[in-house]
Amino acid sequence: xxxxxxxxxxxxxxxxxxxxxxxxxxxxxxxxxxxxxxxxxxxxxxxxxxxxxxxxxxxxxxxxxxxxxxxxxxxxxxxxxxxxxxxxxxxxxxxxxxxxxxxxxxxxxxxxxxxxxxxxxxxxxxxxxxxxxxxxxxxxxxxxxxxxxxxxxxxxxxxxxxxxxxxxxxxxxxxxxxxxxxxxxxxxxxxxxxxxxxxxxxxxxxxxxxxxxxxxxxxxxxxxxxxxxxxxxxxxxxxxxxxxxxxxxxxxxxxxxxxxxxxxxxxxxxxxxxx
Numbered sequence: 638x639x640x641x642x643x644x645x646x647x648x649x650x651x652x653x654x655x656x657x658x659x660x661x662x663x664x665x666x667x668x669x670x671x672x673x674x675x676x677x678x679x680x681x682x683x684x685x686x687x688x689x690x691x692x693x694x695x696x697x698x699x700x701x702x703x704x705x706x707x708x709x710x711x712x713x714x715x716x717x718x719x720x721x722x723x724x725x726x727x728x729x730x731x732x733x734x735x736x737x738x739x740x741x742x743x744x745x746x747x748x749x750x751x752x753x754x755x756x757x758x759x760x761x762x763x764x765x766x767x768x769x770x771x772x773x774x775x776x777x778x779x780x781x782x783x784x785x786x787x788x789x790x791x792x793x794x795x796x797x798x799x800x801x802x803x804x805x806x807x808x809x810x811x812x813x814x815x816x817x818x819x820x821x822x823x824x825x826x827x828x829x830x831x832x833x834x835x836x837x838x839x840x841x842x843x844x845x846x847x848x849x850x851x852x853x854x855x856x857x858x859x860x861x862x863x864x865x866x867x868x869x870x871x872x873x874x875x876x877x878x879x880x881x882x883x884x885x886x887x888x889x890x891x892x893x894x895x896x897x898x899x900x901x902x903x904x905x906x907x908x909x910x911x912x
Contacts, residue, residue, distance in 0.1 A: 649693035769837035776868035780834035801870035828854030
């Protein structure tokens, strides 16, 4: 935990098997509140914390029942109350679902835009239309990892609707796992697929996406291009940074990012007001 000046305050969410501990923690994207939720992928438990300036106070621990399709929850975003928007995936299927965690029920869903299962047949895996998701309570956005496309939608009366998008309206011709070996730069042919959007974030008002544009095999280089949109899909700003970032947050007009391949203990800060 850090303050706005990036001064270290404390750490929490201990590793282990005790009731308050996690084995495989992943952060659930949350809005601008003091509630912080971690999902333990090891046992599908969700751990709630109330953040203060001095400590994180443990709260409820709950579970969410999996669907009959044995889908795993990824890219979980808090929408409002007990409602969350997540990408639910198995190796051969992927869909975006609005979930009420208090009842463990699915309220609505939106399939991935391109029916790659039909296009690619047995060669399809969910990696090909993997996507990042952000939500702010009323709006949401999704950016595809291997497809040059960001979608913008609304959440209205527990229904999901995509209203606009930027980028392509057709999927690329992917390198597949079954392709013959190219004997080129990469060991696996799928590593030749260009990564489009490496990260997506919202500060509640705008959407920030980092574009990579190079093959998957070079992903440890990370992205140095950040695009800014409103939730209608209108482009607002495009920045090329002098350092590539694996992920970032936006706070008070600052991009605060990390690049673990370059350093494990450095924050890179960019003031967008200077662009």
